[in-house]
Amino acid sequence: MSQDMDSWQLYRGTNEVGQQPPTLPPAPPWRRFSRRVGAADRPALRYRIGAEEADVVNAALHLRRPLLVTGKPGTGKSSLAASIASELGLGNLLTWPVNSRTTLVDGLYRYDAIGRLRDTGRAHEMSSPEPDVGDYIRLGPLGTALAVSRPGAPRVLLVDEIDKGDIDLPNDLLVVLEEGSFEIPELVRLPDDGPDIPVMLTGTRERRPVHQGVVACEDFPVVVMTSNGERDFPAAFLRRCVRLDLREPTEDQLKEIVRAHLGDDGLRAAEDLIETFLDRRDRDQTALATDQLLNAVHLRITGVDMSRESLVSAVFRPLEEAGPVTE
Known part of the structure; x- marks a missing residue:
């Protein structure tokens, strides 16, 4: 699913104040919080x-x-x-x-x-x-x-x-x-x-x-x-x-995790991202967390208009360093 640039870019960095605040899209399932303090029912x-x-x-x-x-x-x-x-x-x-x-x-x-x-x-x-x-x-x-x-x-x-x-x-x-x-x-x-x-x-x-x-x-x-x-x-x-x-999840486990959080649509959209995630984590020994993969898939299926390279660079940042990731 893809939308035009105007529909997904909430912040533009232009210092131009809009007439009214934008409507934020729904949060990912794992970032929706209960009203109860200490609730343990989200992830x-x-x-x-x-x-x-x-x-x-x-x-x-x-x-x-x-x-x-x-x-x-x-x-x-x-x-x-x-x-x-x-x-x-x-x-x-x-x-x-x-x-x-x-x-x-x-x-x-x-x-x-x-x-x-x-x-x-x-x-x-x-x-x-x-x-x-x-x-x-x-x-x-x-x-x-x-x-x-x-x-x-x-x-x-x-x-x-x-x-x-x-x-x-x-x-x-x-x-x-x-x-x-x-x-x-x-x-x-x-x-x-x-x-x-x-x-x-x-x-x-x-x-x-x-x-x-x-x-x-x-x-x-x-x-x-x-x-x-x-x-x-x-x-x-x-x-x-x-x-x-706890060992790092295998490819099959990653697919199960993606499906559990984002459904079959998310799993279909995640095929190349899972491949890139595993390639970086296992071949390049880059420290990555499973929720980084989920973040990338969520952005893709909710219509964020970013290229694969930009998406990977923005989300698959190594945990042990703050420098940029290059494709």
Whole structure:
């Protein structure tokens, strides 16, 4: 399908302001967002994985062990967690993105000590009751996953790019992953005969009561940790994980992915693009992601008037460099 130049070019770079904003075309299926925060129903429903890889996922589910997923960028490591949550009906995906400054406590809980001190002082000035300590504690993604997971309905947690974290983070996680529980010191020091303290969950206004300062799961959550292989992990950490190495999709798998997202019309339009994609990825050892192929096919079937060479140059940019791609 092809349209004239005026119909698809929304931006021209001329600094000429139009009389009214243009109407944007529909977004690709994988870029349509739910109104619900944290919804995990977009790309997951169309995620594809091989039978051998699915067996490894099932092993982790049966063993109640974290799944450590490695592979090159763009192989679908993060999407796997969303797929598990969606296919098994386990609710919205909880996500814990890791960076070089991430510590264990970031995933467990946050305590707003300054806010509590300020509000307590204000309460004393007004002779009103002191605020409850639970109002200033919010569980992090890992803490929330432990708090809400129950038999038959565990939550799915994505710990994204754990290899980017501090070198001590995997070791720090060992006890929590093994015991399925952790303590909140600010609550542990309260009297043992006191009531359970409701604390806030991440990404929601919902609360969960904490008994004697200990957050513990009834059933271990489904924990998916991704790694780009940027560094090695301690043996003690690896021993507690089920490991899955996601390989780059084959030609047949790419065709299945394109058909799943864009239908038979998309697959027919993708034949030469798939060939170019595989040629660059396998022969030239260019780092490309599957969604780059999907982007190119979507642009073609929605009437973007670009030559094949321009389309490839614009979309098939190597992941490891920012320079131009030449045909």
